């Protein structure tokens with residue numbers, strides 16, 4: 001195995017290139033998880049996460065010591081009891097993962113589906129709400145590049161009594177997220193996606209309503225490690241629950257505050273501009289958007305259908321030898337699409353100039369980088 005290359009160009013839809021401030025924070029000397037300095041750091045993280053999620057003041061936020069999938073699992077483990085009806089929106093792999101997890105915690109799972117590449121229809125959710133205790137939906141479906149209409153779904157659920165769980169892995173920190181305004185009860189993401197922190201932490205936000213449901217449980221959650229009150233013991237009451245990964249907290253704190261200092265609207269614009277310039281650069285080669293309706297496209301994951309006859313595996317392998325990582329399709333879209341990441345530090349001109357320059361050479365095509373820079377010019381001016 002060769003040494004990792006410091007100049008590796010990571011264009012995957014997660015992990016994203018680590019933010020320089022997060023990288024520096026990782027190398028700090030170790031502090032104990034019960035150190036007052038760590039508790040002070042944690043409260044700043046909690047406040048920053050409330051801003052990132054658009055959560056009401058006083059909403060409990062925390063980091064779980066695991067990746068985004070632990071954030072997903074903790075929601076079902078704490079908020080679902082055996083026999084509960086849970087409506088899961090499933091129009092891709094991560095929606096399917098939610099349905100699988102809800103089932104493992106005993107939920108009676110009802111599915112609302114949509115064809116691959118299309119969003120969930122809020123009316124389909126509204127039509128099935130009777131008796132439902134929770135609706136779970138992926139905001140940005142990474143497997144297809146679809147943005148699901150979470151605000152509209154939330155609107156139709158109002159007054160139903162069902163909790164709303166939202167997978168915000170490809171949106172929070174980069175796209176508008178209004179937990180309080182929409183009425184989201186449980187939201188989670190993964191550190192290595194929109195925040196460009198190292199993998200290993202799942203930032204979560206839990207509403208008062210979700211805590212009320214948790215307290216009404218007949219039996220304790222089977223997932224002791226992420227028990228909502230166990231989290232509160234550590235994060236709010238500063239008593240020991242489990243040893244948190246302190247350096248990862250420092251790294252996430254640095255990345256989160258860099259994101260908030262940059263501004264969420266600026267980050268949103270950055271993803272949109274780079275995505276549109278990449279599309280403009282690749283369109284003449286025959287790359288077309290996989291998600292047909294522009295209003296349904298997830299701005300942080302650009303899913304492009306490959307030109308007819310394009311050697312997906314061959315080109316990506318050749319790119320990899322140049323230390324450029326590009327992700328293809330997942331499951332049914334394998335060999336048919338590329339999924340280019342536009343989260344966090346990926347949504348910058350430099351990594352895409354590297355990709356487009358390499359494609360010019362590999363494919364014997366000209367003009368990719370010029371078209372990219374021309375398309376970006378208004379934004380950079």
Ligand SMILES: *Cc1c(COP(=O)(O)O)cnc(C)c1O
Pocket residue numbers: 014067068069070072094138140141142167169170190199
């Ligand atoms: C990446 C991802 C996850 C899972 O996160 P891991 O960090 O891989 O566990 C969940 N949901 C979505 C939408 C994702 O993109």
